[in-house]
Amino acid sequence: MEKLIEKAKVLIEALPYIKKFYGKTVVVKYGGKAMESSALKESIVIDIIFMKYVGMNPIIVHGGGPEISSFMEKLGNKPKFVNGFRVTDKNTMNIVEMVLVGKINKEIVNLINKNGGKAVGISGKDGNLIFVEKKKSKIDLGFVGEVKKINTEILNTLDGKGFIPVIAPLGTDKNNDTYNINADSAASEIAIALKAEKLVFLTDVRGILPSKNKFAIPISTLTVKDAVKLKKKNIIDGGMLPKVDACIKALQYGIKKTHIIDGRIMHALLLEIFTDKGIGTEIVK
Amino acid sequence: MEKLIEKAKVLIEALPYIKKFYGKTVVVKYGGKAMESSALKESIVIDIIFMKYVGMNPIIVHGGGPEISSFMEKLGNKPKFVNGFRVTDKNTMNIVEMVLVGKINKEIVNLINKNGGKAVGISGKDGNLIFVEKKKSKIDLGFVGEVKKINTEILNTLDGKGFIPVIAPLGTDKNNDTYNINADSAASEIAIALKAEKLVFLTDVRGILPSKNKFAIPISTLTVKDAVKLKKKNIIDGGMLPKVDACIKALQYGIKKTHIIDGRIMHALLLEIFTDKGIGTEIVK
Amino acid sequence: MEKLIEKAKVLIEALPYIKKFYGKTVVVKYGGKAMESSALKESIVIDIIFMKYVGMNPIIVHGGGPEISSFMEKLGNKPKFVNGFRVTDKNTMNIVEMVLVGKINKEIVNLINKNGGKAVGISGKDGNLIFVEKKKSKIDLGFVGEVKKINTEILNTLDGKGFIPVIAPLGTDKNNDTYNINADSAASEIAIALKAEKLVFLTDVRGILPSKNKFAIPISTLTVKDAVKLKKKNIIDGGMLPKVDACIKALQYGIKKTHIIDGRIMHALLLEIFTDKGIGTEIVK
Amino acid sequence: MEKLIEKAKVLIEALPYIKKFYGKTVVVKYGGKAMESSALKESIVIDIIFMKYVGMNPIIVHGGGPEISSFMEKLGNKPKFVNGFRVTDKNTMNIVEMVLVGKINKEIVNLINKNGGKAVGISGKDGNLIFVEKKKSKIDLGFVGEVKKINTEILNTLDGKGFIPVIAPLGTDKNNDTYNINADSAASEIAIALKAEKLVFLTDVRGILPSKNKFAIPISTLTVKDAVKLKKKNIIDGGMLPKVDACIKALQYGIKKTHIIDGRIMHALLLEIFTDKGIGTEIVK
Amino acid sequence: MEKLIEKAKVLIEALPYIKKFYGKTVVVKYGGKAMESSALKESIVIDIIFMKYVGMNPIIVHGGGPEISSFMEKLGNKPKFVNGFRVTDKNTMNIVEMVLVGKINKEIVNLINKNGGKAVGISGKDGNLIFVEKKKSKIDLGFVGEVKKINTEILNTLDGKGFIPVIAPLGTDKNNDTYNINADSAASEIAIALKAEKLVFLTDVRGILPSKNKFAIPISTLTVKDAVKLKKKNIIDGGMLPKVDACIKALQYGIKKTHIIDGRIMHALLLEIFTDKGIGTEIVK
């Protein structure tokens, strides 16, 4: 009985957070290692279903890098990258779309539905969600796009009826050609368009480190100003760069808090949202 | 961190129950010792606020026996009881109403609001909620009423706008005279009228015992048939009688589950609703 | 038949007033002698029901001074006043609440329902209606509050579903402690918050007199400016002071007309609203 | 003041009737002498506006006999009647329509709007309100129709937005040819289709008389059975016949009360609806 | 089959126009010769029904000049005109109203309903649609009004429920006297009040000509500036003047496009709206 009462107390501890986020939108970018372990994946979708049931509006944007490359190789294509961007010719674009929309997106949808949520998976094409322009670059990147407009109509429609939207980061340009988009940036733009309360990146690192020493303790709260400094010193670099840039942009456009958290921790999302003990790094204005 | 993850798991364990009761009405009769300790009172209202936030519609019906009697004595009136019913002359009725409506009801409302809920306290008079007839009895009981009709309009109005209704068990008859009603019976009738999912009695005993031995382990699940047997053997008697009768009536009119639980246990309501480990006694059809 | 036609003509004479006030809110402060005669009480609630049926939104705020004091004395407590304010210790506050909420409020609710309206009685605690701060005073007045914020949500909810709200003038502060509030001031603040069309005080005098001569003919229309003059000359004093101050404040915050009328006249409210012949004193900007 | 209070009492006397008819539909057939005196006309439209403001849904169906004939004569056409029905060739039909729709209907609309109501005048053509078949008859009556279907859509649309519908009794058949319809029968069919509470005929007689003696006192309440008897004895005859038949049909199809009242009495409608003293004859099942 | 495919292609060609005008209001002034041929009348109402079905909100304003005069003559009255305005005494006004409202309006309503639309015919009196003042003039014109205010409530009510409003151009002044209004001007004012997308005049000429030579090719697009010039040169004159003035006013108050088209061409409206090939003259800012 003692133990049960302890459990009830834990529920009650969550109440102030439930109140605080009631009716609020949280955009979750989900990718990397957190998508590989099936236990972690399940932990994450359950967190999201929980958020939905206690009155939040979670929106998921997923990535898909490693699976795309491995599938390309199966088909005998060699992935090529320039400055971290996948060079995307027509054929590559087709493969990207098949893997993102026809595989990863549906796996997440399925996992949510299996655990009792109601997910609907869409891409940036559906309902004209994401409008892009071709990314300018010295070396032609092919069908790599930059988000120019988010049309939130389909998200509001799904959200208003209790569905959890799961979004594959693709978009179309003015010719209705399909483009590959950086998922971090897509998540940030969607958060801005929805005036989300929070933007959360589920990554496979412990957070942002203060130095190149990879055993350092992650920074718990980082201002935009300090983030810019760490970028200049190349301490923030690699795959962390687009995430930090996405956070900075979101903060500039009115999102209150952005988080880069460790998706390898079980229930990382719930911990971030329902406890005071932040995990990973929070970037604020 | 380990400990935090444990906490997240506890939240997640509640998810199947949150789903199950989403949008459902639960009528809670609240009285006795559970109303005396301020820690317990707070634990109960927090449980109720939690229920509201995760999508349930809790409705509270409260009693007030001991406080009424003590207040009567302060005023120099001597409480009189016949077969467990308070003999209620006009003057007594006034005092009952002042204490129930002007004191106990408002204390509960205040406690809920203090803890972040939105409560509205009403009596069975407001919005013509409870219509009664004078209780027939060999010895005249005065203004003691029997519920004849519940007009749920005010409850639906409050519920639909996010308020938690807190109800003092009084009613009016065809002459608009005010009557005292047994709170257990009022709770049962309200549950029936609202087609509630559950009817829960928060009491100050451990549950229904299988024998007169008061150290016996309470019965965890009791059928109506067995409840009737225990009544015949006088094992169910005293203050437990109206509660058991209220449960039986509710079950006959379609309520699925009724519970008599120990309000002295912290977070008894949450334990009952959000765990499989029932506490106290559940009476089923 | 002649007489019947006369009656029909009277109904028709009310039509321009019905049109004028259709959909408008009228806050009625009800107290004093008008609450003592049962014929007068019935006349007033019938007027209010009539107003509701012809499309107005009447809101009642009641006082309770004499009954509180007499009940305190029954309990052996001696009422104490400083500058017209009741010194309110914890015990007094409890008694005030019981009498206001558990007795006077419910009597009005009952009377309205008996006459065919649908009333719901609440206090300033319910739905967090009235938020107060402790009144500053040289001599500590105890739990005497000043209205700081009106949360109209519960009033709009009740009104929107055809209920007549009846309000006991209590409020809670930031610690959720209960405070006694001057009913005149509560009525004024509620009228302001609801952007009411009119604020009407039902009193037990004939109106505001132009001089100390108590047989003088009451002033029929008074400007704020002249009201201030009469205050300086102490011609407006005593129990009339808070009423006049409440009117002045309401006028400053946009209420168009305020009235101090003689509740001892049968159907005083209807006369005020449905005829051109004002009764008592109207205070205007 | 005494007199004012008397007036307030009259308003209050109307309250039980206001309650009783709140939200109910009353179909009023308006024709004959009551349409000739401008004082009477004004009295009637004011009654109707009053009904609308206190929550009823009055629907007006008007006739137009005398004006049609006089206008025909102006144009050099001689009105012809067979068994009380106007023989209606194409040219006559055009004149009927112009007078009913373009003159009488608009006069009523104008009178209502002038007195502060919001009327919209339509004919049975508008919104396909009245569908007819050609009336069978030994002698061809031309464009005289019998109501076969009422399409209440336009009435519900107008009513739902606070307009008072004023209806000219014309209809169209399956070829969309226009037909003249007996206004009494049109009123009855509309009342049935709207499940009206009451059907009232405003006539220019004192009611139904018990005998051929025209100074007899009118029958105050008549059953369908007795009405049939009076028809057999030819005591009910002439212009009264279609009214009584319309009442009988309405009663058979569920209308609770039908009335034949004297439109020459000022405020006859208000008297009928807001007093117990019925005027004219009420026909009941 | 070939031919069928051609037909399908025609439907598809209309799609961009359907999209463009989806949900938009188009006010159509309908009068003159286009009202005389029954084939043309049918072609026009079918165009309007088509517009309604594909999502537009067509509003019809009709005139009635020739029929009014011919009917007046039948009654032995001689029509009199001053500067193109009908001198309208009380008797004339009655005739105007009967013909416009009781004949022409209902013919259009009937034609629409016969062809499967849902029309409701009203005049400027109904629902207080058109408020006028007496037109100032050296020679007294009698009941000739100028539009001062359009109350769109009844139009929005009808439109919102799928009805097509058909409007006879009459109005009432502050004394509720009825006035004759120029139909062109009424159409323009209604378009302005409804913020219509387009205002279309269906006339019996080919458009606005560039010179007095009546075989000249009509101007296809005319600016307000050039229209003013043509007016000065008296090239725009006669019955075209009020139409052009109505267009200019509408353009000044925000209507995007106004059209004067040849109603003698079958399906002139559809051609104007659903093809790029404008017919007649379009006047733009």
Added chain:
Amino acid sequence: MEKLIEKAKVLIEALPYIKKFYGKTVVVKYGGKAMESSALKESIVIDIIFMKYVGMNPIIVHGGGPEISSFMEKLGNKPKFVNGFRVTDKNTMNIVEMVLVGKINKEIVNLINKNGGKAVGISGKDGNLIFVEKKKSKIDLGFVGEVKKINTEILNTLDGKGFIPVIAPLGTDKNNDTYNINADSAASEIAIALKAEKLVFLTDVRGILPSKNKFAIPISTLTVKDAVKLKKKNIIDGGMLPKVDACIKALQYGIKKTHIIDGRIMHALLLEIFTDKGIGTEIVK
């Protein structure tokens, strides 16, 4: 001009069909050769957008057979069929899903959006649209499912907000495993669940032939009874069998008309719906 008027007449000819199908649901199964020519594909999506704009609710279900097989071969997998069903192991299922959801579905969505519609592409997993059981078969077919339940919630949500749903025929079973479903059968079940007005199969044949002679003229209307006869004679066989069975089932469950039409004809859908000249074969009860 003549030609334009001809065009207007064609629009008008469509009006009776627009009326007839206003607000009705039409399920279109789209597959085979009609999906290969880009001109045909565009013609079909334009037809569907047209249907949406004139008030119908088109729902698209697509197949994908040939592309799946060709993609499998690219990956070095050999497609295997038993009785026309694709033997679907886990790996094949993944490929089916990627091609159907990530390629074909998104191509259709893109084509609709490019042409001005608002499409949203989903699979039977999204919003738990299609629930299946494993198909029973002597030879294990792997993940081949039979539709057991359609949950129309997501379709109604999309439809209600103006989106055109495009559905990939996959479903999940009670373990949330993904199954391949016959697209013809999926279309039929969705039509039944939505109580669709019509079910249309766009194929690459001219219709159902009366004999094995492939130059025979297709049957224009076929009853279920005759369809069963043709099946017995093996005249209906091969890929036509599941289509005919899907039609028969739909007819049994209340769909009024089913069509097997030649998708190789430009605007085949419009021709079928907006002309009397049916194309292909219509199967009726």
